[in-house]
Amino acid sequence: MEFRILGPLEVIADAERLDVGGARQRITLAILMLDANRLVTVDRLAEAIYGEQLPPTARAQVQICISSLRRLFAAHGAPDTIATHSRGYILRVGDGQLDAQRFEALTAEARRARNAGNLEEAVTKYRTALKMWRGDEALQGIESRPVQASASRLTEERITTNEDCINLELELGRHQELVGELTSLIEEYPLRERLRGQLMLALYRSGRRAEALQVYRLARETMIEELGIEPNEQLQRLEHAILTADESLEPPVQATKVPVEPPPAAAPPPVPFLLPSAIADFTGRTKQVDAIERELALASEDPTRFAVPIVIVAGKGGIGKTTVAVHTAHMVAERFPDGQLFADLHGGASRQVSPMHVLERFLRALGVPGNAMPEGLEERAEMYRALLADRRTLVVLDDAATESQVLPLLPGTRMSAVLITSRSRLAGLAGAIHVDMDVFDSDQSMELLSRIAGTVRVRSEVSAAKELAELCGQLPLALRIAGARLSARPHWSIEQLVSRLEDETRRLDELNHGDMGIRASISLTYESVGEEARRLFRRLAILDTGHFSVWMGAALLDRPFAEAADLFDELADAQLIETAGGYGLHSLYNFHDLIRVFSRERLAAEETPAERKVALERVLGALLFLTEAAHRREYGGEYIQIHSDAPRWPLPERLVASLVAEPLPWYERERPLLVSGIRQAAQAGFVDLSWDLAISAVTLFESRVYLDDWRETHETALAAVRQASNVRGEAAMLYSRGVLHITEKRFPEARQDFEEATRLFTGIGDDQGTALVLRNIAFLDRMSGDVDQATAHYERALAMFERMGDQVASAYVLHNLAQLRLDAGDPEAASALLSDALALSRDGGSRRVETQVLHRMGDTYLAWNEPDLAADIFDTALGMVRDIGDPVGEAYILTGLGIARLRQGQTARAENALRDAVRLARTTGDRLPEARSLLGLGELALACEDAGHAVMHFEQALSLFRSIRTPMYEARTLIMLAEARAMVESEGRMGESGELVG
Structure with a gap:
């Protein structure tokens, strides 16, 4: 679906222009489109439709318009386009769906290209953006003052963009081509002095000096007649310059010499911004915010201070500590230009977040790849402190439980600062400044209620509103719940809600003594939603994960996806869950910590252990079903996977295709559930689910280098299968852990796991598992230089795959056998094997394996000294590997392409490819492709007689090959290194005349 506002309002679905409806619906949709992906209040929509004189039915008419639009979108396959929130609605649009967003993105790209000196590229971007306009004004024909007021900004951006583009084209010497366009634009915008000046310059450079001066005279007449003022000073100076034939007006001389491209600069360190979104309805807390801001400012400006400044915001649960911390962090963010880090430590939860996991997240945000991640807590903390030593970074640690949870996360120097929230004062943190939080006063409570429930409503029932605030104990969380309750039910009076709260007298008496009052407030909201929504609310607490997707609710309830989506919206409208990002099918929700506790209490009270266990098995079965679908989408089929007979909970085919359309981003979103689900499956006795989920999650862990998760989940699943004497599960986990060891370049540990897995798979007659393990053992043999043993293991695995009819696995083994033939100097044998492998990979539909085969074919052509053919093959493989998103494979192929370019004599192109390969390999943290690309750079330097x-x-490559224990590559590198050193020594003995000395 495509939304268009750059001209008349249009909505396009499947190449069909939709009939949006009458004027009210068009105005409603226009306002939503102007604020796409942002909340639009009902009041603003009503004002756009009716102006300032609102009829009594205004809100109802808005709801009717929204319902009509939803039906329209649902009929065209987009039921989730408009989301309901407590105060209004959000039009959810994805990247590229709204023409105004594409226009702004293109103009931003044009500005970046202009700033980088790429004028041609900038002009192309500007012209592409301008072509998106289907008229002179945005949202033409919409008769609404608020709509036109907002649309005028877009119209102004259009003409400004046109002027910026023309300015660049004048710099490029295209003055003659611009005269006609500028003349038309001036007729349309006669008071735009910049356009007048551009036309004068274009005419003058085209040899039409008299006409250029005439443009100025007409401009002066128009300005005086219309506005009573003279043209601006810039236009007057331009007229004078034309009269005097100033040389500065001559068109720039375009450079004819192609500039030498400088070597690529080192990428700047990433600037993390992990803060949650700013709080839109932040209320009160001026004293606390000022205190925090003052302390952070003093600490950062005090040159005598050596320790890292720490501010602790302390108070009981639900008091608003996180809100204050996030709000203040946004206010002071400019003082910390090197980034802001944020972590929720879940101090009030049963499973607190460990410093190990937080440090992994922080180090990744600071640019550390997965393979470079230290294993121990102390090593991670040292690396973290080193990275922050000279950076001005703000670290926000939310809901800390103890000093020990915080200490490893503190930077080591005063350059950075730390803001902590906690339910205790954390007195053990030396030198920390404490800011204590208490309940709201009456004025702050009234302000918060007004912002949520509506100012007019609160003012009309001031006495009842004050009583409501008292019953809520002035606690911000309780006030937010009460305000949201009123907002969701506009037909209620505040007095009605007060009466309901008074019915809970015994509990409300406890309100000033901790969490009991919050429980009573949540209970009121909980009881207001439907039975199915309450069941979903309870069962969400079954999962040990930080966020929820709609499909999880469908599995927990054993209901269709659409019903679960409606129930999530019902819970979100009631403020029992919160939106946590995403949109459409990928919308995410989470609990506030205190509400999660309440949900768990209701779960224990209202669901039997058997019901909870069945629901958990369903949702984990759905997770396994989706992980398998994502793996197939990523790899083109069910390859390198071993599965159990664990029950799956299938989802509809079309829904699955949409959810995992981008497999790795889906895996990333569900990573917390994957990790916790494997643990929960093991704890619940779902052994097959546990190990199958663990091996299915490797698609994510391997591609994104989440080695900690890989290790933790497999140790959990391995312990479960061993306790249950599940032989196949144990073999599968040992096999997958062995692959982890290969990734970590721990080859002895990998061989040990593979040998035990082979024994177990062979013992139960599992040929698929045995073959998968054998081909990995063969890889270890090849790396250690044992070619005969590698060949034997590959051939044994190949025979098993061929008996099973697994074409892709067979192709994978064949191209590895071909590499052994290449290493042995027999390219003809390698070519025959690769021809079979290519046919099998294509028949099996695996583009990933096909690219690997093409890479080997390129190496074969190099061995035959056919660099032209090799370059063509590598180019083809490069396009494919970029399309499927395999950065490690891309690094290997770029290395081969660089060598082919070198053999072609194209040294500049060879160097570009090899340096790109090094950069990519370092980004992924994989040392083998990095070492091979460095070997290629060494060969290039030798060819250019640059022995140094x-x-x-070569020394860098040798160090990497030794670190991963690859004798075959070590030997090859040592030979080439000796040649280079001999050349250096020879050069050092040459005299000035060129003759050898001594």
């Missing part, structure tokens, strides 16, 4: 750089590259 050749030695440097």
Whole structure:
């Protein structure tokens, strides 16, 4: 679906222009489109439709318009386009769906290209953006003052963009082509002095000096007649310059010499911004905010201070500590230009977040790849402190439980600052400044209620509102719940809600003594939603994860996806859950900590253990079903996977295709559930689910280098299968853990796991598992230089795959056998094997394996000294590997392409490819492709007779090959290193005349 506002309002679905409806619906949709992905209040929509004189039915008419639009979108396959929130609605649009967003993105790209000196590229971007306009004004024909007021900003951006584009084209010497366009634009915008000046300049450079001066005279007449003022000073100076034939007006001379491209600069360190969104309805807390801001400012400006400044915001649960911390962090963010880090430590939860996991997240945000991640807590903390030593970074640690949870997360120098929230004062943190939080006063409570429930409503029942605030104990969380309750029910009076609260007298008497009052407030909201919504609310507490997707609710309830989506919206409208990002099918929700506690209490009270266990098995079965679908989408089929007979909970085919359309982002979103689900499956006795989920999650862990998760989940699942004497599960976990060891380049540990897995798979007659393990053992043999043993293991695995009819697995083994033939100097045998492998990979539909086969074919052509053919093959493989998103594979192929370019004599192109390969390999943290690309750079340097750089590259490659224990590559590198060193020594003995000395 496509939304268009750059001209008349249009909605396009499947190449069909939709009939949006009458004027009210068009105005409603226009306002939503102007604020796409942002909340639009009902009051603003009503004002756009009716102006300032609102009829009594205004809100109802808005709801009717929204319902009509929803039906329209649902009929065209987009039922979730408009989301309901407590105070209004959000039009959810994805990247590229709204023409105004594409226009703004293109103009931003044009500005970046202009700033980088790429004028041609900038002009192309500007012109592409301008072509998106279907008229002179945005939202033409919409008769609404608020709509036109907002649309005028877009119209102004259009003409400004046109002027900016023309300015660049004048710099490029295209003055003659611009005269006609500028003349038309001036007729449309006669008071735009910048356009007048551009036309004068274009005419003058085209040799039409008299006409350029005439443009100025007409501009002066128009300005005086219309506005009573002279043209601006810039236009007057331009007229004078034309009269005097100033040389500065001559068109720039375009450079004819192609500039030499400088070597790529080192990428700047990433600037993390992990803060949650700013709080839109932040209320009160001026004293606390000022105190925090003052302390952070003093600490950062005090040159005598050496320790890291720490501010602790302390108070009981539900008091608003997080809100204050996030609000203040946004206010002071400019003082910390090197980034802001944020972590929720879940101090009030049963499973607190460990410093190990927080440090992994922080180090990744600071640019540390997965393979470079230290394993121990102390090593991670040291690396973290080193990275922050000279950076001005703000670290926000929310809901800390103890000093020990915080200490490893503190930077080591005063350059950074730390803001902590906690339910205790954390007195053990030396030198920390404490800011204590208490309940709201009466004025602050009234302000918060007004912002949520509506100012007019609160003012009409001031006495009842004050009584409501007292019954809520002035606690911000309780006030927010009460305000949201009123907002969701506009037909209620405040007095009605007060009466309901008074019915809970015994509990409300406890309100000033901790969480009991919050429980009573949540209970009121809980009881207001339907039975199915309450059941979903309870069962969400079954999952040990931080966020929920709609499909999880469908599995928990054993209901269709659409019904679960409606129930999530009902819970979100009631403020029992919160939106946590995403949109459409990928919307995410989470609990506030205190509400999660309440949900768990209701779960224990209202659901039997058997019901909870069945619901957990369903949702984990759905998770396994989706992970398998995502794996197939990523790999093109069910390859390198071993599965159990664990029950799946299938979802509709179309829904699954949409959910996992982008497999790795889906895996990333569901990563918390994958990790916790494997643990929960093991704890609940779902052994097959546990190990199957663990091996299915490797698609994510391997591609994104989440080695900690890989290790933790497999240790959990391995312990479960061993306790249950599940032989196949144990073999599968040992096999997958062995692959982890290969990824970590721990080859002895990998071999140990593979040998035990082979024994177990063979013992139960599992040929698929045995074959998968054997091909990995063969890889270890090849890396250690044992070619005969590698060949034997590959051939044994191949025979098993062929008996099973697994074409892709067979192709994978064949191209590895071909590499052994290449290593042995037999390219003809390698070519025959690769021809079979290519046919099998294509028949099996695996583009990933096909690219690997093409890579080997490129190496074969190099061995035959056919660099032209090799370059063509590598180019084809490069396009494919970029399309499927495999950065490690791309690094290997770029290395091969660089060598092919070198053999073609294209040294500049060879260097570009090899340096790109090094950069990519370092980004992924994989040392083998990095070492191979460095070896290629050394060969390039030798060919260019640059022996010094050749030695440097070979020594770097040798160090990497030794660190991952690959004797075959070590030997090859040592030979080339000796040649380079001999060349250096020879050069050092040459005299000035070129003759050898001594």
